[in-house]
Amino acid sequence: MKGFAERVNVIEEYYFSQKLKEVKKLQMEGKPIINMGIGSPDLPPHPSVVEALCDTARDSNSHGYQNYQGIPELRKSFSDFYLKYYHVHLSHLDEILPLIGSKEGILHVSMTFMDEGDHVLIPDPGYPTYSSVSKMLGLKPIYYRLRKENNWYPDFEELENFDLSKVKLMWVNYPHMPTGAKADLDLFERLVNFAKKHDILLVNDNPYSFILEDTPKSIFQVEGAKEIAIELNSLSKTANMAGWRVGCVTGNSENIKAITKVKSNVDSGMFLGIQNAAIAALNLDRDWYNSLNQVYGLRRELLWKFAEKLNLEFSIDTVGMFIWAKLPNGINCRDYVDKLLYEKNIFVTPGDIFGKQGEGWVRLSLCVKNEEIEAAIKRLEFL
Ligand SMILES: Cc1ncc(COP(=O)(O)O)c(C=O)c1O
Known part of the structure; x- marks a missing residue:
């Protein structure tokens, strides 16, 4: 065999794909690991979602290949969802x-x-996949810094000073x-203006x-965004x-048509049961989100206590599924994560997997039950 493609050399296996094997090994050895690393919700979907999947799976006519664009009812449900929660019109067609x-x-x-x-603009810190996919395709990642002093928003002055002549796409x-x-x-308005x-x-x-977050937002709430943005x-x-x-x-029809051209050559649609389940999920009302947020709100307060015990700095004015916490100066985040993992059996995510700006930070996930966070706080008492 003549070896691997060059793209295998320009990326690494996804951090969690590797690290969770190590965490699993510790668990198999009997270590009571509390995993605050990954953002995979531990709560179940709404019962109507599970029912829709099971009902469809029982129907002998539901097991064939599906439409490459998803069934129209699923697209309609996404469209209704966008209208109901973001007040954005998207054609399901x-x-x-x-x-x-x-x-x-x-x-x-x-x-x-x-x-x-x-060239592609990528946030630092940011979701690692923007970078790895770009590298696999031979694109040139241009990282733009997000800093705490700027509320983790792009610094537009800095962006204007970049050579943007070859930049075709910006991830936000x-x-x-x-x-x-x-x-x-x-x-969002500034971003759309910058992109235009x-x-x-x-x-x-x-x-x-x-x-x-009580008022979910979409880039398409900015007038004219569809001309230049997708979501x-x-x-x-x-x-x-x-x-x-x-x-x-989601985006304008020309863009969606082009993405469909690519995607339809890669996979062959989504199992009908999952599509019907997604329809049920998209039709859930506000109470669903309120009840989820009640759980996450309580967990967040406990995680703040956990972070305080570790003398980490964090902001309480945030949304989403994580707490982003700063380590005391000069501490390497990978060393810190391993110390916590091997001495306290607590796994958190090192900030540098999200980019250079993440060095010195760790990410704590809200996908951990109250009892486990309380147990983690107790473990720190013996630090
Ligand atoms: C910023 C961001 N984008 C995309 C994804 C991928 O989500 P999905 O499960 O829809 O593939 C994640 C998942 O963690 C994420 O954090």
Whole structure:
């Protein structure tokens, strides 16, 4: 055999794919690990969602290949959801494409709009997949700094000083992971203006809009945004369906058509049971989100106590599924994470996996039950 493709050398296995094996090994050895690392909701989906899946699975006619654009009822439900919660009009005919989780959308969008050598703006800190997908496709990542002093928003002055001539696409993600910075309509407006000025496709990755947020926001709330922006959305966190793999990409019909061209050559649609379950999830009313946020709100307060015990600094004015906490100066985040893992059996995520700006920070997940957070706080008493 003549060896691996070059792209295998330019990326590393996803951090969690590696680290969770190590965590699992410790668990197998009997270590009582409390996992505050990963943002995978531990709560179940609404019962109507599970019923829709089971009902469909029992129907002998539901097991064939499905429509490449998702069934019209699913697209209609996404469209109704966007109207109800974001007050945004999207045509279910040609402005919505369901995805097998929004993570795959990052690849499809990149493949649709970018050629080898094109430049792409990526937030630092930010979701690592923007960077790894870009590297796999031979794009040049241009990292833009997000800093606490700027509320973790892009520094537009700094951006204007970049050489933007080859930049075709900019990833943004508000509410922001890992920092929890809120989405804000003024910010979205500035981003849309910036993208229009420089003729850059703006992609807002929006999986956290409901978590600890009463007024979910979409980039399309900015007038004219559809001309220059697309948005990814996901049921992973809003409907506790991370393992089910359902999301969507939304945008103008021309953009969605082009993404469909790519995606339809990669997979062959989504199981009908999952589509029907997603319809049930998208039709849940406000009470669903309120009850989730009540749970997350209590957990967050406990995690603040946990972070205080560790002398970490954090902001309480955040949204989303994580607490982004600063370590005392000079401490390396990987060393810190391993110390906590091996001495206290508590796993948290090192900030540097999200980029250079994340060095010196750790991320704590709200996907941990109150009892476990309380147990973690107790363990620290013997620190
Ligand atoms: C910022 C961000 N984008 C996208 C995703 C992927 O979500 P999905 O489960 O829809 O693929 C995640 C998941 O953790 C995320 O944090």
